[in-house]
Amino acid sequence: MLKNVHFGPSVLPFLLVLPQIVVTLVFFIWPASQALYQSLLLEDAFGLKSEFVWFRNFEALVSDPLYWHSFKITIVFSFLVAFLSMSFALLLALFADRVIKGSGAYRTLLIWPYAVAPVTAGALWVFMFNPTLGIVSYALSALGYEWNHQLNGEEAMGLVVMASAWKQVAYNFLFFLAGLQSIPKSLIEAAAIDGAGPIRRTFDIVLPLLSPTTFFLLVVNIVYAFFETFGVIHVVTSGGPAGATNILVYKVFSDGFVGLDLGGSAAQSVILMIMVIGLTVIQFKYVEKRVAY
Amino acid sequence: MARVVLEGIRKTYPNGFKAIHGVDVEIEDGEFLVLVGPSGCGKSTLLRMIAGLESITEGQLSIGDRPVNNLEPSERDIAMVFQNYALYPHMSVYKNMAYGLKIMGLSKAEIGERVKKAATILELTDEQLTRKPRQLSGGQRQRVAMGRAIVREPSVFLFDEPLSNLDAKLRVQMRLEIKTLQASLGITSIYVTHDQVEAMTLGHRLMVLNAGNVEQLGTPIELYQRPASLFVAGFIGSPAMNFAEARIDSMGKTITISGQEALPLGDGGMAEHGGKDVILGVRPEHLELVAEAPDAVPMTVTMVEQLGADTLVHGHFGESRSDLTVRLEGIRNIKGGEVLPIRVSPDHLHVFDPKTERRLS
Numbered sequence: 218m219l220k221n222v223h224f225g226p227s228v229l230p231f232l233l234v235l236p237q238i239v240v241t242l243v244f245f246i247w248p249a250s251q252a253l254y255q256s257l258l259l260e261d262a263f264g265l266k267s268e269f270v271w272f273r274n275f276e277a278l279v280s281d282p283l284y285w286h287s288f289k290i291t292i293v294f295s296f297l298v299a300f301l302s303m304s305f306a307l308l309l310a311l312f313a314d315r316v317i318k319g320s321g322a323y324r325t326l327l328i329w330p331y332a333v334a335p336v337t338a339g340a341l342w343v344f345m346f347n348p349t350l351g352i353v354s355y356a357l358s359a360l361g362y363e364w365n366h367q368l369n370g371e372e373a374m375g376l377v378v379m380a381s382a383w384k385q386v387a388y389n390f391l392f393f394l395a396g397l398q399s400i401p402k403s404l405i406e407a408a409a410i411d412g413a414g415p416i417r418r419t420f421d422i423v424l425p426l427l428s429p430t431t432f433f434l435l436v437v438n439i440v441y442a443f444f445e446t447f448g449v450i451h452v453v454t455s456g457g458p459a460g461a462t463n464i465l466v467y468k469v470f471s472d473g474f475v476g477l478d479l480g481g482s483a484a485q486s487v488i489l490m491i492m493v494i495g496l497t498v499i500q501f502k503y504v505e506k507r508v509a510y
Numbered sequence: 511m512a513r514v515v516l517e518g519i520r521k522t523y524p525n526g527f528k529a530i531h532g533v534d535v536e537i538e539d540g541e542f543l544v545l546v547g548p549s550g551c552g553k554s555t556l557l558r559m560i561a562g563l564e565s566i567t568e569g570q571l572s573i574g575d576r577p578v579n580n581l582e583p584s585e586r587d588i589a590m591v592f593q594n595y596a597l598y599p600h601m602s603v604y605k606n607m608a609y610g611l612k613i614m615g616l617s618k619a620e621i622g623e624r625v626k627k628a629a630t631i632l633e634l635t636d637e638q639l640t641r642k643p644r645q646l647s648g649g650q651r652q653r654v655a656m657g658r659a660i661v662r663e664p665s666v667f668l669f670d671e672p673l674s675n676l677d678a679k680l681r682v683q684m685r686l687e688i689k690t691l692q693a694s695l696g697i698t699s700i701y702v703t704h705d706q707v708e709a710m711t712l713g714h715r716l717m718v719l720n721a722g723n724v725e726q727l728g729t730p731i732e733l734y735q736r737p738a739s740l741f742v743a744g745f746i747g748s749p750a751m752n753f754a755e756a757r758i759d760s761m762g763k764t765i766t767i768s769g770q771e772a773l774p775l776g777d778g779g780m781a782e783h784g785g786k787d788v789i790l791g792v793r794p795e796h797l798e799l800v801a802e803a804p805d806a807v808p809m810t811v812t813m814v815e816q817l818g819a820d821t822l823v824h825g826h827f828g829e830s831r832s833d834l835t836v837r838l839e840g841i842r843n844i845k846g847g848e849v850l851p852i853r854v855s856p857d858h859l860h861v862f863d864p865k866t867e868r869r870l871s
Contacts, residue, residue: 403596406563407658411610412584421609425600 249490255483267480274484283460284468284485291464294378295442302382303434306389307427311419313390314397324394331387335448342380343453366454370461373454377462380453381446389434396430397423436500440493465489512574512587512665512698513539514560519569521555521722529555531722532569540696542689544713546703548745552722553702554670560700561590561668574665584613589659590668594675595651597643597658604639607658614662628657631691649680656691667692667699673708685711706746710734718742736860740867743791743860749822751860752797754832756790758783758861765790765859769829771805776856780871788870789862794822794837796858799850806851809834814844823850 256274258267278284313323330338345353346366354364366372400423408418424431447466450456456463456471463471466489473482514537521530529552537543545553558564560571562583571579578586597606604625611621629639632653643651652672659667669688673681689712692699703709709716710730718725718733718741726738730746737743743751756767762781764772767790800806807827815822821842824835836852844850861870 401594401596403592403594404598406561406583407590407592407596407598408609409563410561410583410588410590411658411662412613413609417613422598428600 252483252486252490255479256487257480258483259480260478270480274480275488277481278484278488286460287463287465287468290374290462291443291466294374294381294446294462294464295439297374297378298381298385298442298446299435299438301378302385303389303431303438305382306386307393307431309386309390310393310397311423313394324391327390328387330384333384335384335445336452338384339377339380339449339452342376342383342449346376366458368458370458373458373462377446377450377453380449381442384449385438385441389438392430392434393427396427400426432503433500436496440496443496444489444493513537513572514666514698514700515570515572515575516560517570517572519556519559519571520567521552521559521564522567529722530559533717533724535717535724535727537698537700539698542692542699542701542712542714544701544703544709544716545719546706546709546713546716546745547719547725549704550721551719553704553719556719557668557670557700557702560666561588562586587665588668589662589664589666590670591655591659591672593671595643595655595672597651597654599643602640602642603634603646603654603657606643606654607661610658610662624661624663625657628660631660632657648676649684652676652684656688660691660695665698667697669699669701671703672701673703674705681708688712706748710746716746718745720745736869737791738869740789740791740862743862743869747793749794749835749837751791751793752832752834753789753791754828754834755830755864756788756861758786758788760785765861767807767828767832770807770827773805773854773859774856775859775861780861783861783870786870787864789864789867791860791862792854792858794835796855797834797836797852798855799836799838799842800853802851803853806853807834809836809850809852811844811846811848811850813846814842816841825850827852 257269257271259270259273260267309327313320313327316323333341343351345351346364348354348365348367351364357364364372366376404422404426405418408422413421443464444466446464447470450462450464450467451470454462456467465485469482469485469489472478472485476482516533516535516537519530519533520528522528533556535543545556547553555564559566560573562578562581562585566579570577573586573588583590597603598609601609607625607628608621611624616624625639628634629636634650634653634657638646638650643654646654652675655672672688673684676684685708688701692712701708701712703712710733713730715727715729716733717727720741725745726733726742728738733742733746737746737751740753744753754767756765758765758775758780759772762775762784764774765788766772809823809825809827811823811825813824815824818841819839821838821840821844822835823838823842823844824833826833834852836850838844862868863870
């Protein structure tokens, strides 16, 4: 039992939490409530007046095939990013766990991509894959493959997935490595005595014991792919070609600030908001309970 | 069933640290050998080398007349019980025991039969077999860990301090169970512990290790009655043996602790060590309280511990105020500050060389 200590009435506690409350109100609650309100408004073409239209913006979204297309590619995109970055990070972590000499340098080098800003990461990949200048597309053309993500939607998707996953590998790697190192060594030894080779041990013992970490990272990676990849998309494809990489979070931006459909854009961000709330609830509720063995 | 033979086993870590300085021992089929020593003495390392979890730098290890130096742990026909049990937390008790058998490629029916048999021996219920390890108590987990070793039907059992995570009462109970089990299965066992009571009660033979060296190898009673070195003398027996600097007379007939009366040496004396400075050791239980006698040592009592069955009297004697512990039977009414006449029985003297720390005579 925690001991309840009662202090006399004082303004100090309120002063101490004030900065946090102000930040939350100004940067989170206010914009969010603005979005909520705007999602119910319809702006006229010249931005001179707006009309309260209840849920018509949402109705329009639901019946818009472009929106559903965006929804679909967002799911494909997040799945690919989460899967690629997590599996690659896991592989690296499994290797790094066996390295004893120079593991510090190894880990430091692997964490660097995480420190790169999304836009910079995107620019890096754009340069490498530029159809006319890029070194990778040059190599690909030498192999007889004409790479052009500016025309080919699937290639564009591949490129943004690679750029986004690459950035997230470092983060996943750190968590996987920490997870691996928290598995008692004697369990691995017991499995070795039981006759399981390294690969079998990985699948029978290590991966099941890593499942809490895996689930946590899955949620984090989906949230990342949904919301934090804006910079990468913006630099690499700007949602193109022909909307092939126009994921939900990018569509909010392009519809609102390029298409100037403020109401529709706000409605989209409200839907995104609901999704992120849902993901957070899942993470808090199940991350410790469900996947614990 | 197998003999385990260690010949000149050494371990040097890549950083140059020498953990084991050469161990030679033949462990007979069905024998229970206990490796005992303080922490860091290399006993666990030696066990892990036998298990195949650590490489052997030098020497030859054979299990059942088969050299196993370069074999994987699973090929050595051994089973090991770990200090923290090392049960797979995500598998049920049944699966924990069956895992090794599944890898061996046994049929489902045979696995079921073996697990069932082990569970019966260890008194694990069917309901407990379906549980996860974390739903079991410490003692039950310990049983499961042993079950996992038994089902493999190995030639050798290896135990790495398996009782150190249990509370005192359970430890005594499990100690008896392990001893009974080993006797009934008749499987060669090697057991590591730092607890000398465990070592004395379990082992057919004990190997006392100190800083990577074998101090002594022998039956528990041999170690108790004739400790080969100061280290063994101090390590085996509780409370620990009393030591005092002493001198043997030139004839080798008596021994004198400075400022005290000379004590006769039993067994016809130690003529070959006449005139030598030595360290004299006497166990607390071999000191007795006597009525005033000329050869009695006056001991000043500082502290008394009442154990019910015994009374431990701590104090000191002589000019050097050497520490002395006496174990007296029953409950005694002795207070701090009293001076007691204590007599040493000449048959129970242990004499050690102060330089080599080995036993003389």
